[in-house]
Amino acid sequence: MHFSGFVRRGIRAGIFLALLLISVSVRAAEPVWGKIQWDMSPADVKKLYPKATDSEPQPGKHLLKIGDVEVAGMPLIGGVAFDAEGKMRAIVFWAKSGDWIDDDKASVLQEWLFSKYGKPVLDEDDRDRRHAQWNSPNGPIAMYYVFSGRDPITNKKSEAMFRLEFQPPAPAASAEPKKE
Numbered sequence: 166m167h168f169s170g171f172v173r174r175g176i177r178a179g180i181f182l183a184l185l186l187i188s189v190s191v192r193a194a195e196p197v198w199g200k201i202q203w204d205m206s207p208a209d210v211k212k213l214y215p216k217a218t219d220s221e222p223q224p225g226k227h228l229l230k231i232g233d234v235e236v237a238g239m240p241l242i243g244g245v246a247f248d249a250e251g252k253m254r255a256i257v258f259w260a261k262s263g264d265w266i267d268d269d270k271a272s273v274l275q276e277w278l279f280s281k282y283g284k285p286v287l288d289e290d291d292r293d294r295r296h297a298q299w300n301s302p303n304g305p306i307a308m309y310y311v312f313s314g315r316d317p318i319t320n321k322k323s324e325a326m327f328r329l330e331f332q333p334p335a336p337a338a339s340a341e342p343k344k345e
Contacts, residue, residue, distance in 0.1 A: 195302070195303065197256055197303045197304070197331050198243075198256050198331055199213070199234075200213050201213065201245060201253075201256060203253055203303070203304070203333045203334075204253075205245075205253060206247075206251050206253075207227060207229055207245075207247055207251055210229055210231070210245050210253075211229065214229075214231040214232070216231075216232055217229045217230060217231045217232065217245075218230050218232075220244070224249075225248060225249045226246065226247070226248065226249070227246070227247040227248070227249070227251070228244050228245070228246050228247070228257075229244060229245045229247070230242065230243070230244045231243045231244060231245060233261070234258065236258055236274065236277070236329065237273055237274050237276075237277035237278075238273070239266075239270060239273065239274060240261060240264065241258040241259060241260060241261065241329070242258065242259055242260070242261055243256070243257070243258050244256075244257050244258075244259075245257075253333065254332075254333070255330050255331060255332050255333075256330070256331040257328055257329070257330045257331075258328070258329040258330075259327055259328050259329075260327045266310065266327040268312075271295060271308075271310045271327065274308060274329065275295075275297055275308060278297070278299055278306060278308065281301075282299035282300070282301050282306060283299070285297040285298055285299050286298055286299060286300055292312075293311065293312050294309075294310060294311045294312060295308070295309075295310040295312075296308070296309055296310070303331070303333075303334065304331065304332050304333045304334040304335075305331075305332045305334075306329070306330070306331050306332070307328075307329075307330045307332065308328070308329050308330075309327070309328045309329075309330070310327050310328075311327075
C-alpha cells in the first residue's frame with residue numbers, strides 16, 4: 166500500500182472522530198425537559214419560567230415550582246430541585262391538588278415513557294405501589310405511584326402519592342487514583 170493510502174485513511178478516521186465528538190457534544194446540550202438543561206442554576210430556570218416560585222426551604226434542598234405543565238396530555242405540577250450549592254438534582258412532576266392519578270392515568274404516563282425511552286430497566290407493580298425506571302441519554306427517569314385504595318364505584322386504584330422524576334446522569338468515573 167502506498168503512503169497516500171495511509172494518509173487518506175487517516176483523514177477519513179479524523180473526520181469520523183470529529184463528527185462523532187460533535188454529535189456527542191450536541192446530545193449533551195439537549196434539554197432534559199422543556200428547555201431545562203442539567204447545568205442550569207435556579208436563576209437560569211427562573212429566566213425560562215418567570216412565574217416559578219420558591220417552595221418552603223428545607224435544609225440542603227431548594228425547589229422551584231414552575232407551575233402547571235402537561236406531560237403526556239396530563240395536567241401536572243412541575244418543579245426543579247436543587248441542592249444547597251444550587252446544583253440541579255431533579256426535575257419533578259406531581260398531581261395537582263384535588264386531581265387524582267388513577268391506575269389508568271398512571272398507565273398512560275407509563276406508556277408515554279415506554280414509547281419515548283423503551284422498556285423500563287426496573288418495573289415493579291404490586292398491590293399498593295408502582296415504581297418504574299428508564300435510562301435515557303440525559304439520565305434516569307423514575308415514576309413512583311403509591312395507591313391509597315380503590316374507587317368504590319369503578320374499583321380502580323387511586324393514588325395517595327404520584328411523582329415523575331428526571332434525574333441527572335451519574336458522574337463519569339475518574340481515571341485518576343484517589344489520593345489518601
